[in-house]
Amino acid sequence: MLLFLAKGLFRDRSRSLFPLLTCAIGVALVVLMDSYLRGATDAMFNATASFVCGHVRVATRAFEKAGTDATNELALLGVDSVMAELKRDFPDVAWSPRTRFGGLIDVPDSAGNTRVQSPVAGLAVDLSETSPELKTLRLEKSLASGRLPSRPGEILLSDDFARRLGVKLGDKVTLVSSTMNGSIATWNFALSGTVRFGILAMDRGAMIADIKDIQQALDMPDAADQVLGFLPRGQYDDRLASRLAAKYNSVHPDEDKYAPQMETMRWASGLGAMFDIMGAASALIAFIFVTAMAVVLWNAGLMGSLRRYGEIGVRLAIGESKHAVYRSLLAEALLVGLIGSTIGTLVGLALSYYLQEVGLNISGMMPNATMVIDDVLRARIAPTSMVIGFLPGLLATFFGAAISGLGVYKRQTAMLAKELGS
Amino acid sequence: MKNGGGVEDSVVVSTDKLVRTFRVGRSELVALKDVSLEFHRGEFAGLVGPSGSGKTTLLNIIGTLDTPTSGTATVLGERVEKLSPGQAAALRSRQIGFIFQTFNLLPVYSAYENVEFPLLLLGLSSAERRKKVTDALEWVGLADRAKSKPTQLSGGESQRVAIARAVVKRPELVLADEPTANLDAENSHKILQTMVGLNRDLGTTFIFSTHDEKVIRYLRRKISLVDGKVANDEARSPNTD
Numbered sequence: 001m002l003l004f005l006a007k008g009l010f011r012d013r014s015r016s017l018f019p020l021l022t023c024a025i026g027v028a029l030v031v032l033m034d035s036y037l038r039g040a041t042d043a044m045f046n047a048t049a050s051f052v053c054g055h056v057r058v059a060t061r062a063f064e065k066a067g068t069d070a071t072n073e074l075a076l077l078g079v080d081s082v083m084a085e086l087k088r089d090f091p092d093v094a095w096s097p098r099t100r101f102g103g104l105i106d107v108p109d110s111a112g113n114t115r116v117q118s119p120v121a122g123l124a125v126d127l128s129e130t131s132p133e134l135k136t137l138r139l140e141k142s143l144a145s146g147r148l149p150s151r152p153g154e155i156l157l158s159d160d161f162a163r164r165l166g167v168k169l170g171d172k173v174t175l176v177s178s179t180m181n182g183s184i185a186t187w188n189f190a191l192s193g194t195v196r197f198g199i200l201a202m203d204r205g206a207m208i209a210d211i212k213d214i215q216q217a218l219d220m221p222d223a224a225d226q227v228l229g230f231l232p233r234g235q236y237d238d239r240l241a242s243r244l245a246a247k248y249n250s251v252h253p254d255e256d257k258y259a260p261q262m263e264t265m266r267w268a269s270g271l272g273a274m275f276d277i278m279g280a281a282s283a284l285i286a287f288i289f290v291t292a293m294a295v296v297l298w299n300a301g302l303m304g305s306l307r308r309y310g311e312i313g314v315r316l317a318i319g320e321s322k323h324a325v326y327r328s329l330l331a332e333a334l335l336v337g338l339i340g341s342t343i344g345t346l347v348g349l350a351l352s353y354y355l356q357e358v359g360l361n362i363s364g365m366m367p368n369a370t371m372v373i374d375d376v377l378r379a380r381i382a383p384t385s386m387v388i389g390f391l392p393g394l395l396a397t398f399f400g401a402a403i404s405g406l407g408v409y410k411r412q413t414a415m416l417a418k419e420l421g422s
Numbered sequence: 423m424k425n426g427g428g429v430e431d432s433v434v435v436s437t438d439k440l441v442r443t444f445r446v447g448r449s450e451l452v453a454l455k456d457v458s459l460e461f462h463r464g465e466f467a468g469l470v471g472p473s474g475s476g477k478t479t480l481l482n483i484i485g486t487l488d489t490p491t492s493g494t495a496t497v498l499g500e501r502v503e504k505l506s507p508g509q510a511a512a513l514r515s516r517q518i519g520f521i522f523q524t525f526n527l528l529p530v531y532s533a534y535e536n537v538e539f540p541l542l543l544l545g546l547s548s549a550e551r552r553k554k555v556t557d558a559l560e561w562v563g564l565a566d567r568a569k570s571k572p573t574q575l576s577g578g579e580s581q582r583v584a585i586a587r588a589v590v591k592r593p594e595l596v597l598a599d600e601p602t603a604n605l606d607a608e609n610s611h612k613i614l615q616t617m618v619g620l621n622r623d624l625g626t627t628f629i630f631s632t633h634d635e636k637v638i639r640y641l642r643r644k645i646s647l648v649d650g651k652v653a654n655d656e657a658r659s660p661n662t663d
């Protein structure tokens with residue numbers, strides 16, 4: 001009997017192929033959408049992690065508390081030992097110290113007098129050859145001219161910024177800032193290269209220097225604002241980050257306000273709400289899709305049972321019970337739903353995989369965009385990709401048929417001969 | 423030809439003061455009125471009468487598709503009005519074959535598969551099914567068209583497949599509501615001859631509804647319905663030339 005029903009199903013394309021395609025296309029779209037959304041979220045969060053707070057970060061309690069008002073006064077002392085401990089206790093995480101600083105860039109003329117001055121947002125990172133920062137900040141890729149600093153006293157400036165100041169490669173500039181203790185600090189640097197990140201905050205007036213130079217310049221030996229940690233898979237994982245933070249903080253009790261403390265990106269970035277919104281957005285998209293697909297498939301089911309009115313009538317007259325007819329409709333829907341959802345999931349995964357591994361370069365589509373985090377569209381496949389399309393596809397097909405198929409029970413056998421007669 | 427059995431055993435269908443009314447708006451329409459009939463095993467009987475006289479309504483009740491408003495209908499020992507829908511379906515599935523005016527073959531299935539369908543409902547093994555389907559297609563002279571789809575069959579051929587489908591499970595009773603209404607004279611005769619042959623060889627009881635003279639000629643019993651009442655019930659000798 002099953003074989004018989006299967007034969008009918010596959011021979012009748014409007015019963016199999018059309019709903020199957022509807023289901024597969026819907027499922028593929030939702031899988032793709034879901035992994036694209038995850039990829040876009042990743043890109044956004046990764047930019048935040050790379051440029052702002054890492055996946056986890058260690059800073060003093062006072063620094064953490066001060067938030068955006070934090071100054072170098074609140075920096076972490078004894079960074080070398082903090083780093084040593086972190087590398088020992090969390091060897092899988094890439095750790096790197098950073099210091100943010102503000103000040104003025106003073107560009108002298110040939111006589112040594114100030115030609116032009118401009119406020120600057122400084123970022124001190126480890127620029128040594130083996131530093132993970134080269135990758136984290138995508139420095140090589142972002143280089144607009146020149147080269148990365150390789151000698152003490154060399155810095156990078158935002159490309160636009162350097163042009164505005166009229167500073168050329170190799171030119172000397174002076175940083176005027178303040179030391180950890182609040183006195184004036186000045187230090188000379190040479191421009192080795194310019195960078196363009198595609199992030200407004202970093203491209204307007206930024207200076208990137210080696211942290212060793214800045215420790216000297218700002219008189220903060222063995223100190224840094226924060227130590228950023230990047231999780232192994234390059235992806236923020238809130239649960240893992242929370243676990244690491246809890247472990248670290250349990251051995252670093254709240255002794256004083258300069259005691260180190262580990263924060264996760266979720267809290268350090270202030271993006272906690274954003275994480276939830278992105279999660280909710282995925283759920284919402286899946287929900288809208290399920291509803292839309294259920295309506296479409298329900299309709300298809302209704303049209304199908306209209307079209308099959310005669311066939312079902314004959315089957316009832318010949319003596320198939322209504323339950324058996326209804327069950328066969330459900331079985332057909334289950335089969336179509338299973339195959340459609342499987343195909344849809346595979347297609348969706350294949351497309352997502354392409355976006356994940358190769359990406360879609362859209363830089364040509366928006367040449368003037370300033371907020372582009374990454375001009376390559378990316379997706380990320382996650383375990384949920386397997387079910388986020390599959391289950392709704394299967395369920396919508398199944399329940400669509402289950403609801404429309406109830407019409408079988410409304411059929412009056414007394415009318416069958418009349419219906420079948422004409 | 424009678425197939426053994428005692429006297430009461432040979433009664434296949436009996437109705438007693440059968441009444442069927444329909445609500446039409448506020449009024450009641452009496453489709454069948456005090457119909458008391460008996461059909462014996464192996465009969466080849468026809469309900470004849472003008473349109474609206476209640477032929478289909480009576481066949482519906484005998485076929486357990488409908489239930490009487492009052493009176494009783496006993497089909498193969500079962501009281502129709504007391505059967506649950508499931509029991510009625512089971513009785514139809516095992517013992518009653520239907521032939522419709524518009525052949526009603528299942529569209530995507532071959533002739534063979536259409537005939538096989540009632541046997542699948544009965545859960546027969548594939549070997550049994552193959553034997554019975556092949557036999558049935560031979561009875562109706564369509565063994566060579568087993569693989570054809572309904573769209574590839576003529577009206578007469580389709581109706582013969584429908585007959586094969588109705589008799590393949592060797593039912594006690596075959597009900598045919600105007601089986602020739604959509605066929606030309608030649609095909610009508612072929613169909614009737616096929617059914618006469620099955621009635622003779624298998625002993626199956628046939629009850630028709632018709633107002634087709636060509637069918638009436640083959641009947642061995644002619645029951646005339648007028649306004650839902652039995653106006654005449656006569657045995658006759660068929661004229662099958």
Ligand SMILES: Nc1ncnc2c1ncn2[C@@H]1O[C@H](COP(=O)(O)OP(=O)(O)OP(=O)(O)O)[C@@H](O)[C@H]1O
Nearest residue numbers: 444445446451453472473474475476477478479480
């Ligand atoms: N479901 C129904 N609801 C209302 N009236 C009905 C219904 N079924 C049949 N009738 C009425 O009952 C009467 C008998 O109908 P029936 O179909 O049995 O006639 P018939 O002899 O088969 O006619 P025909 O030769 O045209 O097929 C008719 O007046 C018909 O309108």
Ligand SMILES: [Mg+2]
Nearest residue numbers: 477478479631
């Ligand atoms: Mg009729």
